[in-house]
Amino acid sequence: MRTRPVVLCAAGLLAGCFGSNDESLQGYVEGTYVYVSPETPGRVVERPATAGAMIAEGDVLARLDSSDEEEAIAGAEARLAQARAQLANLLSGKRPEEISVIEAELREAQTAFKLADEDHARQVQLREKGVVSNTAVDDATARRDTALAKLQAIERQLDVARLPARAEEIDAAERNVAVLDSALSQAHIALDRRTLLAPADGFVEETFFEPGERVAAGQPVVSLLPEANKKIRFFLPEPMLAGVELGETVAVACDNCEDGLTAEITFIATEAEFTPPVIYSKDNRDKLVFRVDARPLGEAALLKVGQPVDVALVPGAGS
Numbered sequence: 001m002r003t004r005p006v007v008l009c010a011a012g013l014l015a016g017c018f019g020s021n022d023e024s025l026q027g028y029v030e031g032t033y034v035y036v037s038p039e040t041p042g043r044v045v046e047r048p049a050t051a052g053a054m055i056a057e058g059d060v061l062a063r064l065d066s067s068d069e070e071e072a073i074a075g076a077e078a079r080l081a082q083a084r085a086q087l088a089n090l091l092s093g094k095r096p097e098e099i100s101v102i103e104a105e106l107r108e109a110q111t112a113f114k115l116a117d118e119d120h121a122r123q124v125q126l127r128e129k130g131v132v133s134n135t136a137v138d139d140a141t142a143r144r145d146t147a148l149a150k151l152q153a154i155e156r157q158l159d160v161a162r163l164p165a166r167a168e169e170i171d172a173a174e175r176n177v178a179v180l181d182s183a184l185s186q187a188h189i190a191l192d193r194r195t196l197l198a199p200a201d202g203f204v205e206e207t208f209f210e211p212g213e214r215v216a217a218g219q220p221v222v223s224l225l226p227e228a229n230k231k232i233r234f235f236l237p238e239p240m241l242a243g244v245e246l247g248e249t250v251a252v253a254c255d256n257c258e259d260g261l262t263a264e265i266t267f268i269a270t271e272a273e274f275t276p277p278v279i280y281s282k283d284n285r286d287k288l289v290f291r292v293d294a295r296p297l298g299e300a301a302l303l304k305v306g307q308p309v310d311v312a313l314v315p316g317a318g319s
Helices: 011-017 067-092 096-128 134-161 167-192 238-243 298-302
Strands: 025-031 034-036 042-046 060-064 195-197 202-207 222-226 230-237 249-252 261-268 288-297 308-311
Touching: 060 222, 067 167, 096 134, 230 238, 230 261, 230 308, 238 288, 249 288, 261 298, 288 298
Parallel strands: none
Antiparallel strands: 025 230, 025 308, 034 222, 042 060, 060 195, 202 222, 230 288, 249 261, 261 288
């Protein structure tokens, strides 16, 4: 179903747009400002934004001193590098130099065992020939067994040295790396927040701080009027409410404005209110009205906040 457009005309054009019985409506251009402020206090070191300038989304509005944040990043990077080195050490086992020492001890133990084993065999042969007593054989057996036990102990020590650390130690080290990596990310976020960026395309209405001044957390540095935050506000008498719907296109006109300006209705109040004092007259001050907001389209977005418009509905237009 095709919706009926609503046409808004300036009071000066009413005679051409409406019949003599049509009732004029009044409204104005409204704007919702964005006050850009830092999340933490600091000294303003740069403020590229200037009042009256048009800016694009992402443009730098101001920068705060970030020396503390930069030092925090350097410290976080150093701690993270240390933790990663400790984790790598746990995963790789002992150093090659330490393993070389154990391998040397192993070769020495192998030689000692070989000599002890040969001596034991010789003592057994001599006992069979009646040259030595059983005591000599027992002593040789003890020396051989001792050398064997030492050799086996060093072999196990070498095996352990080649293994990585225990699973619990590795898990703890990995968790420590993750925590420090997160801390580094947080430090970078804190640094990024020292630069105030434009959240949208818009107009810089006012600046509140100069470079060198200190600003508190949450205190606005720049006020910005995004282009999308402008709207035309007018008040619709209850008898006309049924003829207006969301999404309808309206034609906008005002004193000395160009012809053909349009807007789109984005809001219709659900509750009535008394005619606002800023637009009341003796003839309609007691009437209940419904607030209507319309988003300016095209050149209508150039209208200034606070600019008055006298409007009226055109019955049956576009039907």
